[in-house]
Amino acid sequence: MALDFSKDKRGEFESRLSFCLLLITLFFFFVTTRLFYLQIIKGRYFRDFSAIHTMKEIKIPATRGIIFDRHRIPIAENRPSFDLALIPQHVDNLAKVKRTLARLVKIDSSLIDNRWREARSLPRFYPLVIATDIPYDQAIRVRVAKSVPESASIDNDDFDLNGVEVIARPLRSYPQGPLASATLGYIGEVSEKELSKFQSEMPGRYTLGDFVGITGLERYWESLLKGNDGYVQKIVDAVGREITNDEITSFLQNEEAHHGNNLVLTLDSRLQKFAEERFQGKHGALVALDPRNGDVLAIVSLPSYNPSALVSNISRDYWTTLLSDPNHLMLNRAIQGTYPPGSTFKLVTAIAGLEEGVLKPEENISCAGGLRFGGRLFHCWKKGGHGPISVHRAIAESCDTFFYQVGLRLGVDKIAKYAHLLGLGRKTGIDMDGEKSGTIPTAEWKRKMFKQEWQPGENLSIAVGQGYDTVTPMQNALMVSQIALGRKIQPHILKAIENEEGTVIRQPEIAEGKSLPISEKTLRIVRAGMMDAIESPGGTAHGSQLNIVKMAGKTGTAQVISEEGKSKVKGMNTGDHAWFVVYAPVEDPRIAVSVIVEHGGFGASAAAPIAKDVLEKYLKTEGVIQ
Amino acid sequence: MFDKRLKIHFHWPLFWVTLSLTSIGLLNLYSATYNITSHTASSLFFSQLIWFAVGTLISLVLLFIDYRIFIRLAYPLYFFSIGLLLLVIFFGKEVAGNKNWLAVGPFTIQPSEFAKITFILVLARYLTDYPPPHKGYCLKDLIRPLLLVFIPLILILLGKDIGSSLFLILTFSSLLLFAGVRRNVLIISLILALVGGVGAYKKFFSDRQRSRIVSFLHPDADPRGRGYHLMQSKIAVGSGQFFGKGYLKGMHNKLLYLPDRHTDFIFPVLAEEWGFMGCSIVLGLYLALLVFGIKLASKAKEHFGVFLALGVTALFFWQVAINLGGVLGLMPLTGVTLPLLSYGGSSLVSIMIGISFLLNISMRRFMF
Numbered sequence: 001m002a003l004d005f006s007k008d009k010r011g012e013f014e015s016r017l018s019f020c021l022l023l024i025t026l027f028f029f030f031v032t033t034r035l036f037y038l039q040i041i042k043g044r045y046f047r048d049f050s051a052i053h054t055m056k057e058i059k060i061p062a063t064r065g066i067i068f069d070r071h072r073i074p075i076a077e078n079r080p081s082f083d084l085a086l087i088p089q090h091v092d093n094l095a096k097v098k099r100t101l102a103r104l105v106k107i108d109s110s111l112i113d114n115r116w117r118e119a120r121s122l123p124r125f126y127p128l129v130i131a132t133d134i135p136y137d138q139a140i141r142v143r144v145a146k147s148v149p150e151s152a153s154i155d156n157d158d159f160d161l162n163g164v165e166v167i168a169r170p171l172r173s174y175p176q177g178p179l180a181s182a183t184l185g186y187i188g189e190v191s192e193k194e195l196s197k198f199q200s201e202m203p204g205r206y207t208l209g210d211f212v213g214i215t216g217l218e219r220y221w222e223s224l225l226k227g228n229d230g231y232v233q234k235i236v237d238a239v240g241r242e243i244t245n246d247e248i249t250s251f252l253q254n255e256e257a258h259h260g261n262n263l264v265l266t267l268d269s270r271l272q273k274f275a276e277e278r279f280q281g282k283h284g285a286l287v288a289l290d291p292r293n294g295d296v297l298a299i300v301s302l303p304s305y306n307p308s309a310l311v312s313n314i315s316r317d318y319w320t321t322l323l324s325d326p327n328h329l330m331l332n333r334a335i336q337g338t339y340p341p342g343s344t345f346k347l348v349t350a351i352a353g354l355e356e357g358v359l360k361p362e363e364n365i366s367c368a369g370g371l372r373f374g375g376r377l378f379h380c381w382k383k384g385g386h387g388p389i390s391v392h393r394a395i396a397e398s399c400d401t402f403f404y405q406v407g408l409r410l411g412v413d414k415i416a417k418y419a420h421l422l423g424l425g426r427k428t429g430i431d432m433d434g435e436k437s438g439t440i441p442t443a444e445w446k447r448k449m450f451k452q453e454w455q456p457g458e459n460l461s462i463a464v465g466q467g468y469d470t471v472t473p474m475q476n477a478l479m480v481s482q483i484a485l486g487r488k489i490q491p492h493i494l495k496a497i498e499n500e501e502g503t504v505i506r507q508p509e510i511a512e513g514k515s516l517p518i519s520e521k522t523l524r525i526v527r528a529g530m531m532d533a534i535e536s537p538g539g540t541a542h543g544s545q546l547n548i549v550k551m552a553g554k555t556g557t558a559q560v561i562s563e564e565g566k567s568k569v570k571g572m573n574t575g576d577h578a579w580f581v582v583y584a585p586v587e588d589p590r591i592a593v594s595v596i597v598e599h600g601g602f603g604a605s606a607a608a609p610i611a612k613d614v615l616e617k618y619l620k621t622e623g624v625i626q
Numbered sequence: 627m628f629d630k631r632l633k634i635h636f637h638w639p640l641f642w643v644t645l646s647l648t649s650i651g652l653l654n655l656y657s658a659t660y661n662i663t664s665h666t667a668s669s670l671f672f673s674q675l676i677w678f679a680v681g682t683l684i685s686l687v688l689l690f691i692d693y694r695i696f697i698r699l700a701y702p703l704y705f706f707s708i709g710l711l712l713l714v715i716f717f718g719k720e721v722a723g724n725k726n727w728l729a730v731g732p733f734t735i736q737p738s739e740f741a742k743i744t745f746i747l748v749l750a751r752y753l754t755d756y757p758p759p760h761k762g763y764c765l766k767d768l769i770r771p772l773l774l775v776f777i778p779l780i781l782i783l784l785g786k787d788i789g790s791s792l793f794l795i796l797t798f799s800s801l802l803l804f805a806g807v808r809r810n811v812l813i814i815s816l817i818l819a820l821v822g823g824v825g826a827y828k829k830f831f832s833d834r835q836r837s838r839i840v841s842f843l844h845p846d847a848d849p850r851g852r853g854y855h856l857m858q859s860k861i862a863v864g865s866g867q868f869f870g871k872g873y874l875k876g877m878h879n880k881l882l883y884l885p886d887r888h889t890d891f892i893f894p895v896l897a898e899e900w901g902f903m904g905c906s907i908v909l910g911l912y913l914a915l916l917v918f919g920i921k922l923a924s925k926a927k928e929h930f931g932v933f934l935a936l937g938v939t940a941l942f943f944w945q946v947a948i949n950l951g952g953v954l955g956l957m958p959l960t961g962v963t964l965p966l967l968s969y970g971g972s973s974l975v976s977i978m979i980g981i982s983f984l985l986n987i988s989m990r991r992f993m994f
Contacts, residue, residue: 017924027947028913034954038864039902046864
């Protein structure tokens with residue numbers, strides 16, 4: 001039926017409008033009834049929900065992934081710990097809460113005030129951690145006090161734990177003590193700035209008070225190690241006690257925590273421990289690589305810090321020590337320390353000379369204890385000189401004069417070309433945070449940096465690893481590994497990542513590297529020279545010879561020129577750095593080691609013995625030698 | 627020159643009801659956007675104030691124009707709004723997953739809100755030009771109005787604005803049903819609506835929108851998602867009890883338990899702070915506004931006025947009904963705003979335009 005607007009059919013029109021009015025009124029009746037139900041009949045119940053009974057979500061923290069060594073021996077794992085937190089929204093009387101807490105636990109009440117002030121800008125339902133890692137008995141005491149019914153508590157007038165929470169949280173522990181600390185890194189409470197970064201990158205995974213990797217591998221693999229927190233929803237009453245009435249709790253939800261992924265490293269923790277003990281009392285770094293696949297077997301940087309001391313309740317003194325110690329305890333010297341390579345760089349110069357044809361394998365260059373160039377005398381370390389000397393002996397006996405000459409013939413850019421080929425002057429690309437690239441100068445580089453032309457005299461310095469040359473211990477280990485095998489090698493420290501069930505979810509692909517564009521003939525000459533540095537009586541490292549296995553190496557003594565003035569501690573930073581790079585066994589290289597002992601003096605006496613011991617220990621445990 | 631009769635027939639009650647609702651809306655929005663830690667309202671409130679001023683200005687201008695001029699302007703305005711909708715599709719700004727905003731200087735406008743009004747105008751014009759035959763419209767008569775609704779509908783759906791498209795369909799159906807259709811048309815359109823609804827659910831709805839429907843049908847399936855929001859909404863409403871917790875004291879909404887509390891969930895904010903008492907007053911004002919709308923339709927002098935008044939009233943009713951039904955758990959949450967209470971400049975302005983049409987119709991009902 002349609003509408004007719006002529007006067008006589010007005011009735012139909014009116015009746016439709018009345019029908020509309022009826023519908024509208026009916027709807028409002030429904031809504032009002034619904035409101036009456038929600039606000040009047042169930043009002044008390046919902047009021048309790050919103051004001052007195054509060055739904056809380058209690059976080060179940062995910063356990064951080066474990067860090068294993070190559071034999072699945074844990075280096076960093078987790079232990080249970082307890083934190084005390086306040087939820088400002090539920091705290092009615094802070095003074096009373098503080099008094100109650102003071103009776104139960106040992107806690108600094110000025111710290112509570114500080115945190116309380118800091119938290120003003122945060123939403124009031126955010127838990128405010130006021131004490132971390134409190135002793136187990138104190139945590140239990142608070143929990144018991146909270147669970148005693150109100151009527152039974154001894155002194156009601158002065159008892160108030162509203163808004164106080166004991167939060168269980170797994171914390172990092174280091175079953176083998178501090179080991180490879182600078183490499184593993186440490187974890188700490190996330191800063192507000194970092195938090196907003198994490199929250200925008202990985203929504204829902206980070207909240208205030210979470211612990212995150214601050215340095216090292218803990219930071220590099222943070223997103224994989226962290227895991228996903230779960231939660232339990234609870235209804236609690238006015239005094240913070242849980243309500244377990246079925247009707248109320250029926251819609252609550254729980255979500256299990258998903259633990260972080262485990263890291264399996266290529267490190268051999270026994271070798272690592274041995275190397276660190278062998279290094280005790282000295283400053284410097286050691287890197288041991290398996291040249292066949294680039295596995296990092298040991299990575300030492302000492303002195304370092306104790307990561308256990310940074311897990312919780314870090315004492316102010318310890319922080320001050322960490323930050324102010326002139327020895328840079330937080331620095332990972334193995335990849336972040338850049339040192340002049342000294343004579344270890346002669347390997348590069350030798351290879352460059354032979355490959356570029358400026359140096360014949362049998363050619364003898366005469367050493368009379370130094371070389372006069374540009375009006376200045378460049379000394380050889382051997383005052384009396386080596387006499388006529390070939391490249392083979394010049395490597396073994398580390399003749400400076402010989403390499404001054406080669407350096408002059410080559411010039412800076414050709415040296416740089418081979419240094420780069422062997423992995424110096426650029427990041428090795430190891431899967432770790434904060435690696436430094438060191439410096440290998442070129443004429444172009446100097447023009448850019450200093451707006452000056454390259455001086456021919458500088459060719460002499462860089463040919464023997466002084467001047468602008470700087471390398472990291474990791475780069476030097478890579479260099480010697482690549483010389484040993486004649487192939488490109490990618491050093492890496494991650495063997496596998498496995499999920500919480502232990503299934504491998506990621507594994508770096510280890511492809512056999514391409515051959516270096518260096519002739520086998522050149523490499524053979526250099527390797528022979530390196531072998532005689534140890535095996536021949538005139539070699540610079542003959543004292544570190546091992547009778548059962550043949551090694552090939554190169555000593556280095558890096559002059560420390562300008563550091564003395566910078567040092568805060570008098571007499572600390574004087575003396576040359578001692579280098580040693582080595583691989584063994586010569587016929588089938590299984591391990592390459594690079595060692596630097598800061599201000600250790602001569603490479604032969606300070607660094608070579610450590611490298612030898614580490615190498616011997618490894619070859620023995622691997623069963624290569626008895 | 628100003629006709630005295632215009633003043634005599636000005637519908638003061640409708641004016642006061644609208645002003646009361648708008649004021650309550652602003653007051654409540656201030657609370658909803660109020661930050662309890664910094665003790666300030668968010669800039670949203672102030673931008674709503676500006677929009678209120680803009681709306682008032684436009685409404686005043688409209689009151690001085692005879693609404694019958696819109697009989698002629700209906701089609702141009704309709705095509706203008708289609709143009710705006712096209713602009714949205716190409717240059718639109720995405721907000722919360724929905725691309726239905728157009729940036730104009732510092733302001734963002736939502737052309738779909740204005741399209742609702744221009745659609746009512748054009749439909750009223752059609753129903754005036756082709757009054758329903760005695761037995762009601764047959765299928766053939768409906769081809770043109772269907773075309774009129776489908777063009778903006780498709781464009782709005784492309785912007786993923788399910789709410790606005792729903793109102794377009796509901797307003798269209800309400801007006802046509804009122805005008806009268808044949809029985810077979812009624813049956814066919816019911817079947818089409820069913821098929822279309824299922825199709826739209828599958829094709830156009832986002833996961834978020836789908837989950838709202840799922841969580842209404844199975845509230846236990848996803849308590850952290852929409853079901854959780856409904857639960858929080860019910861807690862906020864219920865906890866208001868009879869007198870409410872007091873202005874700015876609705877801790878449940880202040881502690882951020884309520885999602886989108888300045889738009890979709892604005893009513894629970896009011897309910898928590900003003901209780902059953904405050905809600906009854908607001909509901910009474912809404913009811914009064916709708917009753918005035920119907921009454922004005924019955925008194926309008928010609929078809930255009932009748933259908934314009936009915937269209938505005940229908941649009942208003944459906945928005946109120948779907949929002950309240952959603953937040954009170956009577957029907958699925960659709961994520962639509964509550965007229966005059968929710969934040970949203972375009973919505974506020976277009977509703978004020980609609981109401982000024984009602985006032986306009988009232989003012990000129992005795993002019994010949």
